[in-house]
Amino acid sequence: MTLALRSVSKSFGGLRAVSDVTFEVPERSIFGLIGPNGAGKTTVFNLITGVYQFDGGTITLGGLSLAGLKPSEIARAGIARTFQNIRLFSQLTVLENLLVACELQKKAHLFSALLRTPSHFSDEAAMTKRALELLEVFSLGELADAPSTSLSYGNQRRLEIARAMMLSPKVLLLDEPAAGMNYGEAEGLKTQVRWLRDTFALTVVLVEHNMQVVMGVCEEIHVLDHGETIAQGTPDVIRNHPAVISAYLGEDDEASAGGGA
Amino acid sequence: MAARTWPRTLLIALLVAAVSVALDVGLSRILTDGSLRQLLMLTACNVLVAVSLNIINGMAGQFSIGHAGFVGVGAYTAAIVASQLHVKLGSQAPTLASSFIVVPIALLAAATVAGAFGFLLGLPSLRLKGDYLAIVTLGFAEIFRLLIATADVGAKDTLSQAWSNVRGPETFFHALGVSLTSLGGPQGYAGTADQGVPLYAGPFWILTIVTLMVALAWRIKFSGWGRALRALREDEIAAAAVGVDPTRYKVTSFVLAAVGAGVAGGLLAMMRDGTPTVQPDAFNFQTSFDAITMVILGGSGSVTGAVLGGIFVTLSIKAIEYGQGSSFIQDLRRHAEWLDLNALRMIVYSVLLIVLMILRPEGLLGEGELFQKKRAS
Numbered sequence A: 001m002t003l004a005l006r007s008v009s010k011s012f013g014g015l016r017a018v019s020d021v022t023f024e025v026p027e028r029s030i031f032g033l034i035g036p037n038g039a040g041k042t043t044v045f046n047l048i049t050g051v052y053q054f055d056g057g058t059i060t061l062g063g064l065s066l067a068g069l070k071p072s073e074i075a076r077a078g079i080a081r082t083f084q085n086i087r088l089f090s091q092l093t094v095l096e097n098l099l100v101a102c103e104l105q106k107k108a109h110l111f112s113a114l115l116r117t118p119s120h121f122s123d124e125a126a127m128t129k130r131a132l133e134l135l136e137v138f139s140l141g142e143l144a145d146a147p148s149t150s151l152s153y154g155n156q157r158r159l160e161i162a163r164a165m166m167l168s169p170k171v172l173l174l175d176e177p178a179a180g181m182n183y184g185e186a187e188g189l190k191t192q193v194r195w196l197r198d199t200f201a202l203t204v205v206l207v208e209h210n211m212q213v214v215m216g217v218c219e220e221i222h223v224l225d226h227g228e229t230i231a232q233g234t235p236d237v238i239r240n241h242p243a244v245i246s247a248y249l250g251e252d253d254e255a256s257a258g259g260g261a
Numbered sequence B: 001m002a003a004r005t006w007p008r009t010l011l012i013a014l015l016v017a018a019v020s021v022a023l024d025v026g027l028s029r030i031l032t033d034g035s036l037r038q039l040l041m042l043t044a045c046n047v048l049v050a051v052s053l054n055i056i057n058g059m060a061g062q063f064s065i066g067h068a069g070f071v072g073v074g075a076y077t078a079a080i081v082a083s084q085l086h087v088k089l090g091s092q093a094p095t096l097a098s099s100f101i102v103v104p105i106a107l108l109a110a111a112t113v114a115g116a117f118g119f120l121l122g123l124p125s126l127r128l129k130g131d132y133l134a135i136v137t138l139g140f141a142e143i144f145r146l147l148i149a150t151a152d153v154g155a156k157d158t159l160s161q162a163w164s165n166v167r168g169p170e171t172f173f174h175a176l177g178v179s180l181t182s183l184g185g186p187q188g189y190a191g192t193a194d195q196g197v198p199l200y201a202g203p204f205w206i207l208t209i210v211t212l213m214v215a216l217a218w219r220i221k222f223s224g225w226g227r228a229l230r231a232l233r234e235d236e237i238a239a240a241a242v243g244v245d246p247t248r249y250k251v252t253s254f255v256l257a258a259v260g261a262g263v264a265g266g267l268l269a270m271m272r273d274g275t276p277t278v279q280p281d282a283f284n285f286q287t288s289f290d291a292i293t294m295v296i297l298g299g300s301g302s303v304t305g306a307v308l309g310g311i312f313v314t315l316s317i318k319a320i321e322y323g324q325g326s327s328f329i330q331d332l333r334r335h336a337e338w339l340d341l342n343a344l345r346m347i348v349y350s351v352l353l354i355v356l357m358i359l360r361p362e363g364l365l366g367e368g369e370l371f372q373k374k375r376a377s
Helices: A041-048 A071-077 A094-100 A110-115 A118-137 A153-165 A183-200 A211-217 A235-239 A242-249 B002-030 B034-059 B067-088 B096-122 B130-150 B159-164 B169-181 B203-221 B224-234 B236-241 B246-269 B285-298 B303-325 B327-335 B341-359
Strands: A003-012 A015-025 A030-034 A056-061 A079-081 A171-175 A203-207 A220-225 A228-233
Touching (some): A003 A041, A094 B224, A110 B203, A110 B224, A118 A153, A220 A242, B034 B203, B067 B285, B096 B130, B203 B303
Parallel strands (some): A030 A203
Antiparallel strands (some): A003 A015, A003 A056
C-alpha cells in the first residue's frame, strides 16, 4: 500500500510548521525524510499518525484517507511508528509492552476478560505466542519478563520496533533510530532496516540525521527545510542537489560523505 | 486452561456463598456486640471503595479525589429504591428471603446511576490531567453532597404533586428542588415517611458482593484490558500509537470505578446493624481522602494492596473512635481539651504517609500482588 501526502500543511498559531508538502512512498521501499533541525520532519510523522490533525491537503494509505482519524485508528489501518525519544511502557515487562499492541486485534474484550470465557484464554495464548516469537526475532526473548526500563538503550530501541511490528503494519515510521549510535551500531542499523523491510514486506519511512544511515539505506529521499520541500530524489541526486547542500549539508561538498547535522 | 479454571472458580464461589450464608444466620450469635458486626461489614464495604478507586487512581493513573461522590450517589439511590420496594412488599421486617428481591434491584439501580455519573465525569478526563482533573472530581463530590445537604425549597407540596404540576422550566426546577428536599437535607434520608431505610444487606450480601467485585477488579488488572489501561497510564501517545484508544479506556475506567463505588454505597446504606439513615456528610472530602489513603498505603495499582489498605484504614479509624470514647482519654481530656483523637487522626495519617513515602514510595505492595502468579514459560 502506498502512503501518499498531497499538499499537506500544518500551522501552530502563526508558525507554518509544514507547508504544502507532497510526496509518495512506494510500496516496500525505504524512504528517507531529512532536513535540518526544526524542518518539520517529526511534525510530518505526527500528522501521518494522527497525533496532530493537518490543516490542509490529504494523506492517504492505499487510497484510504487518514483525515480526522484518531491515532489508534491509524495504527489499526496499518501504520506503526517509533519515537525520537523512546516511549516504552516503563512499568510493564518487555512481553507486556508487546501484548498491549495487539489489544485491538482480539475478538474478545472487557466482558470476556471479566467472565474469563474460553476466547479470553485462547486470545491471550495466541497473542503471547506471537509476542514471544517476535521477541526471539529481535533477540529479546531472554528478556521477556524483565521490566522494560531495565533494558539497555539499544535493546529499548529494538523493543520499540518489536512493539510496532506487533501491529503487523504495512508502513513503519522510524523517528531517528540511529540517535545515540556509534559508527558500528549505525552500520548494523542499516542491515536491520533492510532486513525488516524484506522479512515483513514493509514500507519503511525514516526520519534521520545520521547521513551515513540515510545515504546508505534509503532508496528515495525527501528533503524538508522550514516546513517546505526543497528536494526529492535518490541518495545520489540529494547528495549533489545544490539546494540541499546549501540548506543542510553546508557549502562544503565533503560533508556529504561524513554526515554532519 | 479455561477448562481447568471454571470448576475452581465455581468451587470458590460456592464456598464464599456458603460461608456468607452461615455468617448471615450465625454472625449475631458469634458476635453479640452489634458494633463489632457493623465494623466487620463496614470494613468489607470500604475494601470495595478502595478497590474501585484503585481502578482510576492506580491502574488508569488518573487522579480522582471525589470518590465519595460516587459512593454517595450509590447510597442514596439504593436507599430510595430499597425503601420503595420495602413498602411494596408490605413493610415486613427484612428477611434473607425477601432480601433476594430488594438487594439485587437496589444495587443494580445504585450501580447504574453511579455508573452514569462516572461516565459524565470520565468525559473531562480526556482533556484534563493531574491536578485539574482532581479538582473536577472534588467539585463533583462536593456539589453532590452540598446539593442534598442544603436543599430546602420550603414548599408544602409533595413529590408527586410537584412533578404533576410541571408546566415549564420554572415548575420543573421547583419539582427538582422538592425532590432534593425529600432526601432529608442535612439530617439525612430516612426512607419513605421517615420510617428508616430498610436494612436488607446482611453479611451474606456484603461478603458475596464485595468478594465478587474484588475478583472482577483482579480479572480486569490481569487481562489485556487492564494491561492496555496501565500502558495508557505510562505513556498515552505511545499507547495510542499501538492502537489503544485513550478515550474509550479512560471513560470506561471511570464508569467501572463509579459502579464499584456505587455498589459499595448501596451496601453501606442497606447494611444490617448500620444506621437506618443516609447522611450527606458521610460522603464528604474526608471520605474521599480516606479512600485515597487506602489505595496509596496498600500500593497504587495493586488489588490486594487496596484490600489491605481498606482493612487497615477502616480498623484504625474505628480504633481511634474507640479510644476517643474510652474513660482514660475522657479523663485526660478534662485536663487537655486539645486531645481530640479524631482530629489527631489526620496528623497520625499524614505522618504515616510521609514515613511510608520515604521508606516505600510505591506503597505496601507497590503494583504487585499477594499470591501473584508467574507466567509459565
